Amino acid sequence: xxxxxxLPVCENCIAAGHSLFRDLTPDQLEKAxxxxxxxxxxxxxxxxxxxxxxNGYYCVNRGVIKIYKTGFDGKxxxxxxxxxxxxxxxxxxxxxxxxxxxxxxxxxxxxxxxxGDILFELxxxxxxFALQLMQLTCKELGDANNFITDIAQKTVRERLAEILLLLxxxxxxxxxxxxxxxxxxxxxxxxxxxxxxxxxxxLSEFKADGYIELQGRKIRILNVSGLQKVANL
Amino acid sequence: xxxxxxLPVCENCIAAGHSLFRDLTPDQLEKAxxxxxxxxxxxxxxxxxxxxxxNGYYCVNRGVIKIYKTGFDGKxxxxxxxxxxxxxxxxxxxxxxxxxxxxxxxxxxxxxxxxGDILFELxxxxxxFALQLMQLTCKELGDANNFITDIAQKTVRERLAEILLLLxxxxxxxxxxxxxxxxxxxxxxxxxxxxxxxxxxxLSEFKADGYIELQGRKIRILNVSGLQKVANL
DNA sequence: CGCTAATTTGAGTGACTTCAAGCACAGTGG
DNA sequence: CCACTGTGCTTGAAGTCACTCAAATTAGCG
Numbered sequence: 001x002x003x004x005x006x007l008p009v010c011e012n013c014i015a016a017g018h019s020l021f022r023d024l025t026p027d028q029l030e031k032a033x034x035x036x037x038x039x040x041x042x043x044x045x046x047x048x049x050x051x052x053x054x055n056g057y058y059c060v061n062r063g064v065i066k067i068y069k070t071g072f073d074g075k076x077x078x079x080x081x082x083x084x085x086x087x088x089x090x091x092x093x094x095x096x097x098x099x100x101x102x103x104x105x106x107x108x109x110x111x112x113x114x115x116g117d118i119l120f121e122l123x124x125x126x127x128x129f130a131l132q133l134m135q136l137t138c139k140e141l142g143d144a145n146n147f148i149t150d151i152a153q154k155t156v157r158e159r160l161a162e163i164l165l166l167l168x169x170x171x172x173x174x175x176x177x178x179x180x181x182x183x184x185x186x187x188x189x190x191x192x193x194x195x196x197x198x199x200x201x202x203l204s205e206f207k208a209d210g211y212i213e214l215q216g217r218k219i220r221i222l223n224v225s226g227l228q229k230v231a232n233l
Numbered sequence: 234x235x236x237x238x239x240l241p242v243c244e245n246c247i248a249a250g251h252s253l254f255r256d257l258t259p260d261q262l263e264k265a266x267x268x269x270x271x272x273x274x275x276x277x278x279x280x281x282x283x284x285x286x287x288n289g290y291y292c293v294n295r296g297v298i299k300i301y302k303t304g305f306d307g308k309x310x311x312x313x314x315x316x317x318x319x320x321x322x323x324x325x326x327x328x329x330x331x332x333x334x335x336x337x338x339x340x341x342x343x344x345x346x347x348x349g350d351i352l353f354e355l356x357x358x359x360x361x362f363a364l365q366l367m368q369l370t371c372k373e374l375g376d377a378n379n380f381i382t383d384i385a386q387k388t389v390r391e392r393l394a395e396i397l398l399l400l401x402x403x404x405x406x407x408x409x410x411x412x413x414x415x416x417x418x419x420x421x422x423x424x425x426x427x428x429x430x431x432x433x434x435x436l437s438e439f440k441a442d443g444y445i446e447l448q449g450r451k452i453r454i455l456n457v458s459g460l461q462k463v464a465n466l
Numbered sequence: 467c468g469c470t471a472a473t474t475t476g477a478g479t480g481a482c483t484t485c486a487a488g489c490a491c492a493g494t495g496g
Numbered sequence: 497c498c499a500c501t502g503t504g505c506t507t508g509a510a511g512t513c514a515c516t517c518a519a520a521t522t523a524g525c526g
Contacts, residue, residue, distance in 0.1 A: 069378060071386040072465045079378050094364070095371035100378055123367070124360040131327070131356060134363070137370045138328035144377035145302060145312050145333055151384050152426030153304040156486065185501065193385030195487050200502055216495085216501090232305045389510065418477065428511055433478055449477085449519095 008038060008061045008110065013085060020087065020136060023128035032122070036112045047103040047111065048089060054099050056115040057090040063109020064171075064181065067101045068190065076190040080140075081106070081170060081181075091137070093119055106183075154232065156194045160202050161231035163191050164212070168221055182217045206230075241271060241294045241343065246318060253320065253369060256361035265355070269345045280336040280344065281322060287332050289348040290323040296342020297404075297414065300334045301423065309423040313373075314339070314403060314414075324370070326352055339416075387465065389427045393435050394464035396424050397445070401454055415450045439463075 010033045014021045021029065038061070041047060048054050050070055065082040079101055082088045092099045093116040123130040150159055164179075171181040183191075189199045203219075206212045211227050213220040221227070243266045247254045254262065271294065274280060281287050283303055298315040312334055315321045325332045326349040356363040383392060397412075404414040416424075422432045436452075439445045444460050446453040454460070 069382040071382050073386070075386055077382040077385050079381065091371045091374055094367045095375065096368070097372070097375060100375045120364070123364060127357040127360065127363065130360065130363045130367070131353070134327045134356070134367055134370065135329070137367060137374060138324045139330070141324055141370060141374045141377060142328065142330060142333045144374060144381065147381055148312065148377065148384065148426075149302040149304050149310040151381060152310050153306070153308055184499095193381075196500090197488080197502085198486060201486095204502080417475095429476090430478080430512085431510060434510095437478085 008112065009033070010036070010059075010112075013059055013061055013112075020132050021129070023132055024122065024126060028122060028126060028129075032114055032118055035118050036114045038110060038112045041105045041109045041111060043105050043108055045105045047105065048099050050099055050102045052099045054089045054092045054116075056113050057093050057119060058088050058103075059112040059114065060084055060086045060088065061110040061112060063105060063111075064107040065103050065109060065111075066106050066187070067103050069101050076187075077193060078187065078191040080143075083171070090119065090133070094133075094137075106181075151193050156192060156198050157202055157205075158231050159192045159194070160188070160199060161206070161211075161227045162233065163188065164206075164219070164221065165224065165227055165231060165233070168224070173221060177220050177222065179219045179221065184217065241345065242266070243269070243292075243345075246292055246294055246345075253365050254362070256365055257355065257359060261355060261359060261362075265347055265351055268351050269347045271343060271345045274338045274342045274344060276338050276341055278338045280338065281332050283332055283335045285332045287322045287325045287349075289346050290326050290352060291321050291336075292345040292347065293317055293319050293321065294343040294345060296338060296344075297340040298336050298342060298344075299339050299420070300336050302334050309420075310426060311420065311424040313376075316404070323352065323366070327366075327370075339414075384426050389425060389431055390435055390438075391464050392425045392427070393421070393432060394439070394444075394460045395466065396421065397439075397452070397454065398457065398460055398464060398466070401457070406454060410453050410455065412452045412454065417450065 010021070010029055014029075021032075024032070036059075041063070047058060047065065060082050062084055065086075065088060066078055067080050067082060067088060068076045068078045071077055082103075088103050089099070091097075123133065150162065154162070167179055167181055167183075171179060174180050185199045185203070186196045188203075189196045192199065203212070203214060206227070207214050209226070211221075211223045211230070213222060243254070243262055247262075254265075257265070269292075274296070280291060280298065293315050295317055298319075298321060299311055300313050300315060300321060301309045301311045304310055315336075321336050322332065324330075356366065383395065387395070400412055400414060400416075404412060407413050418432045418436070419429045421436075422429045425432065436445070436447060439460075440447050442459070444454075444456045444463070446455060
C-alpha cells in the first residue's frame with residue numbers, strides 16, 4: 001500500500017466504469033480529483049475490515065477486490081467483487097454505519113480514496129449524481145434479493161452453475177474461453193455458500209458433462225446454455 | 234381495493250414512520266399530499282406483482298404487507314415485511330427496473346400511492362431528502378448482505394430462532410408476550426428458507442426447550458436470550 | 467333461512483431419502 | 497514445502513412423501 005507514482009485521472013476511470021460520475025460538471029469532478037488520494041495495494045491486502053468506521057469510499061482504478069462478510073465460525077461469504085470502474089465502501093459512508101463487509105485485494109490494485117464529505121457535498125450539489133448513486137444502490141439491492149432467493153431455494157449444483165455464469169458476465173472470457181479471474185476452490189465455495197469439497201466434486205461433474213474444462217484454477221467455459229439449464233435460468 | 238373514505242394526512246404518517254420525509258419543507262410535503270391517491274386493500278390482495286412496471290411507490294398507512302420473490306418452483310421467499318410508516322416499491326422506481334418482488338396484503342391495509350415523478354422531483358429539490366432515501370436503501374442493502382451470510386452458513390434451527398427475534402423487533406409483543414403478527418407455518422418457512430414441516434418440528438422443539446409457547450398461530454416468546462444463544466447472535 | 471354435509475386449508479407426525487458437510491488422507495505443483 | 501486440489505467414506509441435517517387430525521369455509525338442502 002504505497003502512494004501512487006502518477007495519479008490516475010478520474011476522467012479515464014469514468015470512461016471505464018458505470019455511469020455514476022458522468023453527470024458531474026467539470027468543476028465538480030475536479031473537486032473530487034483534488035481531494036482524492038491514490039494508493040497501490042498488493043494481493044492479500046485488506047482495504048477495510050468489517051466493523052471499521054470508513055470515512056470515505058474507494059474507486060477501483062485497476063485490480064480486483066473481493067467483498068465478503070465473515071460468518072459465525074469464521075467462514076467467509078463473498079458478497080461481490082469490484083473491478084476497474086467500480087466503487088466500494090460507499091454503503092457504509094452513506095448509511096453512516098460501520099462497514100458490514102471486509103474488502104480484500106485479489107489482484108494487485110490501484111484505488112483512489114475520496115473522503116465522505118466530498119460524496120455528501122456532491123449529492124447536495126448535483127441531484128443527477130444523487131440519482132445515479134441511488135440507482136446503483138437499488139440495483140445492488142435487487143441483486144441481493146435475487147441471491148437470497150437462490151441460496152434459499154436452489155441446490156448447490158444449481159448455484160455453482162449460476163456463479164460460473166455470473167463470473168463470465170463480470171470478468172469475461174479470454175480468447176480461449178477461459179474465465180479471466182483466478183479463484184481458489186475455497187473462494188468459489190465462499191461465493192456459492194457451500195464447502196470446498198462440494199465445489200471440487202461438482203466442478204469435475206460439470207467437466208465430465210462437457211460444460212467446462214479445468215486446468216488448475218483456469219476454468220474454460222464450453223457450454224453456456226448447458227450451464228444455464230443446470231442453473232434453471 | 235376501494236378508494237379511501239377520508240384521506241390520511243401525510244403529517245400523521247411521518248410521525249409514525251422512519252424519518253424519511255422529515256426533511257421535506259411544508260410545501261414539498263403538500264406537493265406529495267396533493268398528488269397521492271389512497272386505497273384500502275383487503276387481506277390477500279396483491280399490490281404489485283414481480284415483473285410489473287411500477288410507476289410510483291406506496292406508503293403504508295395501516296396494515297401489514299409481505300414482500301416476497303417467487304423462486305423457480307413457485308416457492309415464495311419472503312424478503313421483508315412493511316408496516317405503518319414504511320414505504321414499498323421505491324426500489325423499482327428509483328432503479329427504473331421492473332418490480333423484482335411481489336407485495337401482498339397480510340393484514341387489511343390502507344396505502345397511499347405517490348407517482349414516481351414526484352419522488353424524482355423531491356430528490357431533485359431536496360438533497361437532505363435524497364440522502365435519507367439513500368440511507369434507507371443502504372440500510373436495506375446491509376440487512377440483505379447479513380441475511381445472505383446467515384442463510385448460507387447457519388442451520389435452519391439457528392435461522393428460525395433469528396427470524397423469531399426479528400419478528401419480535403419488527404412487530405413487538407403484546408402484554409402476554411405474544412408476537413403481534415399472525416403467520417402460517419408455511420410463511421415462517423418462506424422467511425427462513427426451509428420446508429414447512431421443518432418449521433413445525435423446530436417450533437415444537439423450541440417449545441419443549443421452554444423458549445416459546447404455541448397456541449395455533451400465536452407464538453409467545455418466553456426466553457429471548459435463549460433464542461439469541463440458539464441463533465448465535 | 468338455519469343446520470348439517472362436504473370440502474378445503476393448515477398443523478402436526480412418522481418413515482424414508484438424499485444432498486451435502488465433515489473428516490481423513492493422498493497427491494501435486496508453484 | 498506448504499497451500500491447494502482431489503477422492504473416498506461416513507454421517508447428519510433437512511427435504512420429501514404420505515397420511516391424520518382439527519378447524520374453518522362453503523355448499524347443499526329440507
